[in-house]
Amino acid sequence: MNELEHLRLEERSDRQLLNLAHKATQIIDAFPDRAPNARELEEMTRVFGLDLVTVALVKILGQISPNRFFLERVDRAIRDLKTPGFQIPKPDLGTDLGVDAPEFCVIESQDPFAPGSQWGGHVDGWRAWARECGFTTEVIRTERGRHPLENAALIREQLNKNPHEHRVIATVGQGSAEFRLLVEQLLKSSRHELHGIKMWLNVCGLVQGASAPEIPNAVDRKINSFGYRLRGWPTGINEYLSHSYPRLRTEPDFSGLSMVAVSLVGLPSLENTPGGMRANFASLAARGPNDGVAMFHESIVKPGYIVPITGMSHRAEPEKLGPWLKAVLLGYLEDFTLDSKNRRRLQIDL
Numbered sequence: 001m002n003e004l005e006h007l008r009l010e011e012r013s014d015r016q017l018l019n020l021a022h023k024a025t026q027i028i029d030a031f032p033d034r035a036p037n038a039r040e041l042e043e044m045t046r047v048f049g050l051d052l053v054t055v056a057l058v059k060i061l062g063q064i065s066p067n068r069f070f071l072e073r074v075d076r077a078i079r080d081l082k083t084p085g086f087q088i089p090k091p092d093l094g095t096d097l098g099v100d101a102p103e104f105c106v107i108e109s110q111d112p113f114a115p116g117s118q119w120g121g122h123v124d125g126w127r128a129w130a131r132e133c134g135f136t137t138e139v140i141r142t143e144r145g146r147h148p149l150e151n152a153a154l155i156r157e158q159l160n161k162n163p164h165e166h167r168v169i170a171t172v173g174q175g176s177a178e179f180r181l182l183v184e185q186l187l188k189s190s191r192h193e194l195h196g197i198k199m200w201l202n203v204c205g206l207v208q209g210a211s212a213p214e215i216p217n218a219v220d221r222k223i224n225s226f227g228y229r230l231r232g233w234p235t236g237i238n239e240y241l242s243h244s245y246p247r248l249r250t251e252p253d254f255s256g257l258s259m260v261a262v263s264l265v266g267l268p269s270l271e272n273t274p275g276g277m278r279a280n281f282a283s284l285a286a287r288g289p290n291d292g293v294a295m296f297h298e299s300i301v302k303p304g305y306i307v308p309i310t311g312m313s314h315r316a317e318p319e320k321l322g323p324w325l326k327a328v329l330l331g332y333l334e335d336f337t338l339d340s341k342n343r344r345r346l347q348i349d350l
């Protein structure tokens with residue numbers, strides 16, 4: 001709990017009665033077997049402050065099952081990566097899993113809050129990380145400014161043209177929204193097309209579009225939307241990713257999802273949020289933990305594992321994301337190779 005001593009919270013009337021560690025313990029102990037829902041996070045943020053709730057949320061995600069076991073594996077992989085002389089194990093191509101090395105397939109997207117950022121600018125860096133971990137890599141080309149459903153159709157077309165038995169799909173931001181729409185469609189009509197996709201890495205995903213403060217009055221919502229523009233909400237962001245697009249605002253229906261979903265979620269503080277999205281982060285902060293564009297619960301895939309990355313914003317800064325993404329890939333690689341060594345595999349419970 002030492003890190004709690006460094007948190008800077010708003011002054012509250014009960015601050016003298018309870019120290020920060022005790023407050024965090026209250027929250028953590030209240031959720032022994034599940035994560036708090038969106039309403040609970042909002043209520044706790046109002047009482048305890050955003051920073052404390054964020055720290056408590058990270059602790060909770062590290063203690064609930066089965067997320068705890070997954071995070072233990074990820075933490076172990078990160079320690080391995082930091083060990084001098086550590087060699088990343090190569091897939092055993094003689095296993096019953098097939099003759100192909102696993103493929104890391106990244107979908108193009110863009111950070112709308114980075115002026116001049118290139119569409120798909122993250123692709124090369126992510127593919128390099130995957131190659132370090134022993135994966136072959138591929139990229140799915142989408143088009144800037146198109147409707148998410150149109151890009152979802154492009155993703156579907158390219159996946160069908162290039163099938164693979166052991167594929168990891170990686171998305172960020174808008175790409176997560178587009179892949180979400182595709183997965184929902186295929187689960188209802190063509191489930192067999194998802195065969196071969198073993199894992200979905202959802203990084204800072206706009207799974208339910210960009211978030212907005214909850215404002216009950218319609219007039220106030222319009223004023224607030226205009227205020228976003230004045231405060232720096234990017235005019236170039238796809239309008240269908242905004243909080244006014246009803247298709248994305250609904251809770252996703254992933255019933256029957258066979259692939260493992262892993263959400264790498266940014267949990268920055270105001271101090272380490274990039275300047276271009278600080279105003280938006282601050283406006284969302286009253287509702288609870290967010291990455292500067294999307295609320296925690298609106299950026300994750302459920303059911304699935306959650307890897308919280310403190311200090312990382314919606315931009316998925318490479319220096320923050322890299323070690324965690326590689327650690328998750330090493331966990332997948334471990335599953336890929338363990339069968340041939342007659343060792344017990346971690347069964348992933350969805």
